[in-house]
Each structure stands twice: as structure tokens, then as C-alpha cells.
Amino acid sequence: MTFNRRTLLTASLVLPIASTAAAKEVWTRPAGMAPDTSAALWPEGHITPPPGLIEQVVQRSDDPNASDRMLERISRPRLDIFRPAKPNGAAVILAPGGGYRYVVVDKEGYELARWLRDRGVTVYVLFYRLPGDGWTNGADVPLADAQRAVRLVRRRAGTDGIDPARVVFGGFSAGGQVATSLLTRFDAKAYAPIDAADTLSARPDALAAIYPVVSMDPAIAHAVSREKLIGANPDAAREALYSPERNTRADQPPLWLLHAEDDSVVKVDNSVRLREATRAVGAPVEAHFFERGAHGFGLMKTAGLPVAIWPELLWNWLGSHKIV
Template sequence: MTVGRRALLTAGLALPFASAAAREVWTRPAGLTPDASIALWPEAHVVPPAGLVEKVVQRSEDPNASDRMLEGITRPRLDIFRPAKPNGAAVILAPGGGYRYVVVDKEGYELARWLKERGVTVYVLFYRLPGDGWTNGADVPLADAQRAVRLVRSRAKIDRIDPARVAFGGFSAGGQVATSLLTRFDAKVYAPVDAADALSARPDALAAIYPVVSMDPAIAHAMSREKLIGTDAGAAREKLYSPERNVRADQPPLWLLHAEDDDVVKVENSARLREATRSVGAPVEAHFFERGGHGFGLMKSAGLPVAIWPELLWNWLGSHTIV
């Protein structure tokens, strides 16, 4: 079901399970309101685990710099940002959150607005979290990512996009979602539910921004690893969920961004994936910056050389005929 702009404005959020109390905490900056929100799956397909409650938490006290996170996602969905003059390109964004929650603004709505202003139709993906009690929990983020690509392609005429120009981007743990899709876009992680599932889940290009990638304890982000595969995962399970160990020649073109001083997700995650991708002859472009830390998004990169990253990404998307 598509939710109209008027309904979204009335609700105060494109996140329908936010409490009234939570909605009163912040003022959304102008331009960060999606134009529509659509369910990822038919309602009967997604039965939340008992006791799971979805809620929005505001992490910023600055009304002009909203920083929300969504916990306990019970309704995986796509929030859509539609440009006035679509150029045919589509970008799906998977924000981060350590597989404990999904960030709303910093790694979702902010970049969506930036891309929308350039003619791109943007879909912010709120995916299910592996530690929330779902059946086959380790595969639900990938299932939601696959479904998102297929559903976007199925809506090509409705949203005025080119189904052959669909890119996928992920930040932090959302980068793990993205890089899992990079190498396992055709893995059978869910049973088809409708005609959209006959379409390819392989993105036409994929970007991973300070991504969690590996489940190798030596470089893994500990919380993401625990939520995704548990603390006692064996070697085979660790390998399956480590994208750098599952690269393939037919994976989508890859773009990587990481700061060398990232003290949350080690830069080796991106470095290993870059080398592994090169080893199979698949296309990859990587940018490593001296400073930036973790989670800089758009706003927190101001004043640093890494602030140029959106333009670098835009040029790369252009080089692969996405934009």
C-alpha cells in the first residue's frame, strides 16, 4: 500500500509505528519527508516475533539536526523520495546501526534528499534485524535487500525509473547488508511471494560506505557479528556471512569508502573486500581517507577532505551509466 504525502505529513513520520510521545521530541528539518512509504512484503508474509515492538528513538537534541534510529522493525519497508524531474536512476539505501537498529536521517533521509535534488528516485530501506527473533534471522537482512531490488524494478513504470539503472548503497552494518547482496544476490533466502520475485535481485552498481564486511573476529565489528551469526559461529558459517570470502566475477561494480582512522569498523573490512574483488577481476573503485572516523554521513564530514565523497560517488555512478 502506498501512503500519500498528505498522510505522511499528518502522521509526522513515514514510520507508522512511532509513538505519539516520540513524535513530539523533535522537529524534522525541511526536505526530509519522504513522498511515499511502501511495505516490502505482503502483510501475511511478515509475522513479527512475539513481543517485538517497533519504536523510533531520537538521538539528537538539536531540532535542526535530527538523528533518529528505528528499533525492533516489524514492518520492513521502503520510504520513497521522488524528484520533480526523474532522470530514470534509482538508488536503494540501507542505513547502518550495528544490526541493533536502523538509522533514519544521517545515513538515509539526508543522502536521499541530496540525490533527489539531482533527479534520482531514492528508496530508503528499513530492513529486519537479525537479533530480533525472526526465523532464519541471519538471512532476513539479505532477504529484505533482495526483495527491495526486485520490488523497485517491478515498480519501474509507476516510479518512472529504468529497471536497468538500479543501484544499492549501504552504510556501516547497512554496508554488510549491501556487500552480502553484492555476492549473494541470487542466494535462495526466501520463497517467492509474487511476480516481483521473478525479477533479478542483482543491482546494477553497489556502494559500501564505511561498511561492516567480514565476520573474521580479527577485524569484525563485534556487535554486528554477534547479532548476525552469534558469538560461537563455526568456520563455515563465518565464511558464508563474510562477503570478502564469497566474491565472484559477475558481481555488480563496487564502490568503497572508508576512513583510515575509523575506530568502530576497521578499514581492513573495505581493504580486504577491495583486494578480493580485484582477485576475481570484478570492477571496483575504493577511496580511503586519512580522517573521518565512523558514521560521518554528509553532515559530519564538513571541513574534512572526506567531505567530497558524495561527488566522488556521483561521478562513479555516472561512469557506470546509472545517473
Template sequence: MVLGRRELMAASLALPFAGAAAGEVWTRPAGLVPDASIPLWPGGHIKPPPGLSEEIVQRSDDPDASDRMLQHITRPRLDIFRPDKPNGAAVILAPGGGYRYVVIDKEGYELARWLKARGVTVYVLFYRLPGDGWTNGSDVPLADAQRAMRIVRRRAALDGIDPARVAFGGFSAGGQVATSLLTRFDAQVYAPLDGADTLSARPDALAAIYPVVSMDPAIAHAVSREKLIGAHPDAAREALYSPERNTRADMPPLWLLHAEDDSVVKIDNSLRLQAATRRVGVSCEAHYFAEGEHGFGLLKTAGLPVAIWPELLWGWLKARQIVRS
């Protein structure tokens, strides 16, 4: 179902609080909702395509397991989860959705709550979708990811984080956003706007969880591929948007998670990226599980060995010095 205005506001994704200045942070009640939300772009900088209107759709009938998605995103933003005692670490999360929508709970708010409880300041990224008619649509997810990295670093003192300890994580199509940032963090996909854009968009560490990566039709997630680069891309376009073909020695360390029985996004996406990362001499830690299928997040791992994955990620964040306490 599509939620109305009242439900939209209660779901923590409505317009900024009345009376707040443009770009000002607005606060929310505690719980499985953000503590604040900030826009990525100054007011009026981006103009949504005609007729585009955001909608939240609830995909679950279980009141204890909300599974919402946000589609037709017009206001790319960061929803912030602040711990009571920040440990200086920050993680930006890009949920998946096949470039058709962005998942809210399963790959966003749930992991944000888990990390927040451990002292990490978490930013859930709601990025624009390439199939929604934006100018240069193939680059808008990466532009939003770059801008998110820069804004988080600019806000470091305000949010109590270390700007040199900012990790980025992505799930499924959000993993394609993440791995594009991994290899193209300094690509000129938008014109600089303000002081934030003088800062680096390179993450200090990056995690990709059952990620869409390659645009090679032999292994690509077909829906994500068509949304991102069209139905009939030429070879150069296919290569540009395939992160495993653009690895570089100065990209951040990588953490990968995938289930071997994933029938939606083939594990070959992670395997190819792992091999390419090793070829350029960058650290890559990968965890592959026999079972888990696709889109398990935190909510669909009960009774499976893959349920341990958040602790494995936590250990890696500590080993990379993103988390120090």
C-alpha cells in the same frame, strides 16, 4: 527518547495511511520526509516475533541535525523520495546501526534528499534485524535487500525509473547488507511470492560506505558479528556471511569509502573486499581518507577532506551509466 504515536506519524514511519489498500503507496508532504512508503512483503506474510514493537529513538538534541534510529523493525519497507524530474536512475539505501537498529536521518533521509535534488529516485530500506528473534534471522537482512531490489524493478514504470539502472548503497552494518547482496544476490533465502520474485535482485552498481564486511573476529565489528551469526559460529558459518570470501566474477561493480582512523569498523573490511573483488576481475573504485572516523554520513564531514565523498560517488554513478544526465 522514544517517540509516541503522533511523533511517530510525523516522523514518516507510521502505519500506512488509513483507507489505503494492502500494499498501496501512501503520500506525504514535501521536505525531509518521504514522498511515499511501501511494504516489502504482502500483509500477513511475515509474522513478527512475540513482543516485538517498533520504536523511534532521537539521539540528537540539535533541532537542526536530527539523528533518529528505528529499532525492533516489524514492518520492513521502502521509503521513497521522488524527484520533480526523474532522470531514470534509482538508488536503494541501507543505513547502518550495528544490526541493533537502522539509522533514519544521517545515512538515510539526508543522502536521499541530496540524490533526489539531482533527479535520482531514492528508496530508503528499513530492513529486519537479525537479533530480534526472527526465524532464520541471519538471512532476514539479505532477504529484505533482495526483495527491495525486485520490488523497485517491478515498480519501474510507475516510478519513472530504468530497471537496468538500479544501484544499491549501504552504510556500516547496512554496508554488510549491501555487500552480502553484492555476492549473494541470487541466494535462495526466501520462497518466491509473486511476480516481483521472477526479477533479478542483482544491483547494477553497489556502493559500500565504511562497511561492516567480514565476520573474521580479527577485523569484524563485534556487535554486528554477534547479532548476525551468534557468539560462537563455526568456520563454515563465518565464511558464508563474510562477503570478501564469496566474491564472484558476475557481481556488480563496487564503490568503497572508508576513513583510515575509523575506530568502530576497521578499514581492513574495505581493504579485504577491494582485494577480493579485484581477484575475480570485477571493477572496484575505492576512496580512503585519513580522517573521518565512523558514521560521518553527510552531517559530520564539515571541514574535512572526506566531505567531498558525495561528489565522488556521483561521478562514479555517472561513469557506470546509472546516472546519464
């Protein structure tokens, strides 16, 4: 059966993925949007999904020219890989958002992946496990997947034509919480080593957080992400452990932050606090705050606004750190 973008949009909005074969149909067919390949994060049989956890794609857009999918109930964490025609050696891992309820596919994943790929970057879109889906030690599974992703990308350096010393991790919204957790806990023992990839460092060479969920302080936290990650009534120690702004360190990667002041979903205070905490420990940080943009603007919802320049600002910052 052949799928194109219109076929997917006019089909049922909920597309269950019950097997690898079914996943291939959904993930590799939309014309012009497809990754080149997909790599599992974990060896076959290493992780056991909770009973009844079956992935499904939900299409949220009725515009055939603007796909907006989300992936729920992730049971097969993986990297979807976009390879440039002429790799420049840089690698970027992207963790899209979704409030720890799902992972956005297009708006915060494939769209930026294609933009970076066209500039020579090899891009890996990370579909990480969600803490509320019943995994053992659920609060740590996003961080474990992020650590594993960085290590696996470095392990694949020869295959993918990238420099293992030029690996960037970027995250949007709740994916920004995944990213900023990795920023400060890249060497935490989130999982037991399983193969040669796990001998490699999980510290990215640079890290970008775009309108990120950061803090678990209820005064500024994104309430849904907080509850999914650490529960409704965490104690003070648990709240602190999962609040990256309270765990900054001098040896963390260079950090780039982007947020709109009028974000009513994830308060700009999340980025402000992380910037100040990063400065306090003497680690490098660059932050951009825009008057307007709201939440979840990605690449496509910035038309006519000054924030539309953000991808170029990020690109120039990556250049200043000799990534691109």
C-alpha cells in the same frame, strides 16, 4: 495532531510505533525531511513478527536543526521513497547502518536521499529487519529484505519512472554488510518467491559500500554486528558464508568503496580485504580511503575534511557506469 521537527525533539525520546497509523504520524510529519510515500516490502500477512516486537523511534539529537533518529525493533520492513521533480531514471536503494541493533533514519538515510533526489534520482530508504530480534532464520532476514527491495523497485519501474536497468544499492556501516552480502549473494535463495516481483533479478546494477561492516573474521569484524548476525560462537563454515570478502565472484555488480583510515569502530581492513578479493576475481571496483573521517560521518560530519568530497566522487562513479 500536527508534528514539526521541534515538537518531535522536545517530546519523549522514545516514540513507540504500535500501528500503521502511529507510524504515519512519526514518519511523514517532520517538515522538509519527509519521504513522498512508503511501500511495504512484503504483502500483508506474509511475515509474522516475533511476539512483542513493536517498532520505536529514538531521537538521539537535542539540536532542532539536526535530527538523528534511529528505528528499533523493525516489524514492518519497508521502503521510504523520495521522488524527484524531474526523474532522470536512476534509482538508489539505501541501507543505513546501526550495528544490526537498529537502523539509522536521518544521517545515513534521509540526508543522502534528499541529496540524490535533488539531482534527479529516485531514492528508496530501506528499513530492513534486524537479525537479533527473534525472526526465524534471523541471519538471513537482512539479505532477504535487500533482495526483495531490488526486485520490488524493478517491479515499480513504471510507477516510479525509473529504468529497471539502472538500480543501485548502497549501504552504510552494518547496512554496508547488508549491501556487500547482496553483492556476492544476490541470487542466494534467501526466501521463497511469493509474487511477480520475485521473477525479477535481485542483482543491483552497481553497489556502493560506505565505511562498511564486511567480514565476520573476529580479527577485524565489528563485534556487535558479528554477534547479532551469526551469534557468539559460529563455526568456520557459518563465519565464511557471512563474510562477503570470502564469496566474491566475477559476475558481481561494479563496486564502490569508501572508508576512513582512522575509523576505530569498523576497521578499514573490511574495505581493504573486499577490494583485494574483488580484484582477485576480476570484478570492477573503485575504492577511496581517507586519512581522517572516523566512523559514521555521513554527509554532515565531514566539514573541513578532504572526505567531504565523497558524494561527488560517488556521483561521478555512477556517471561512469551510466547510472546517472
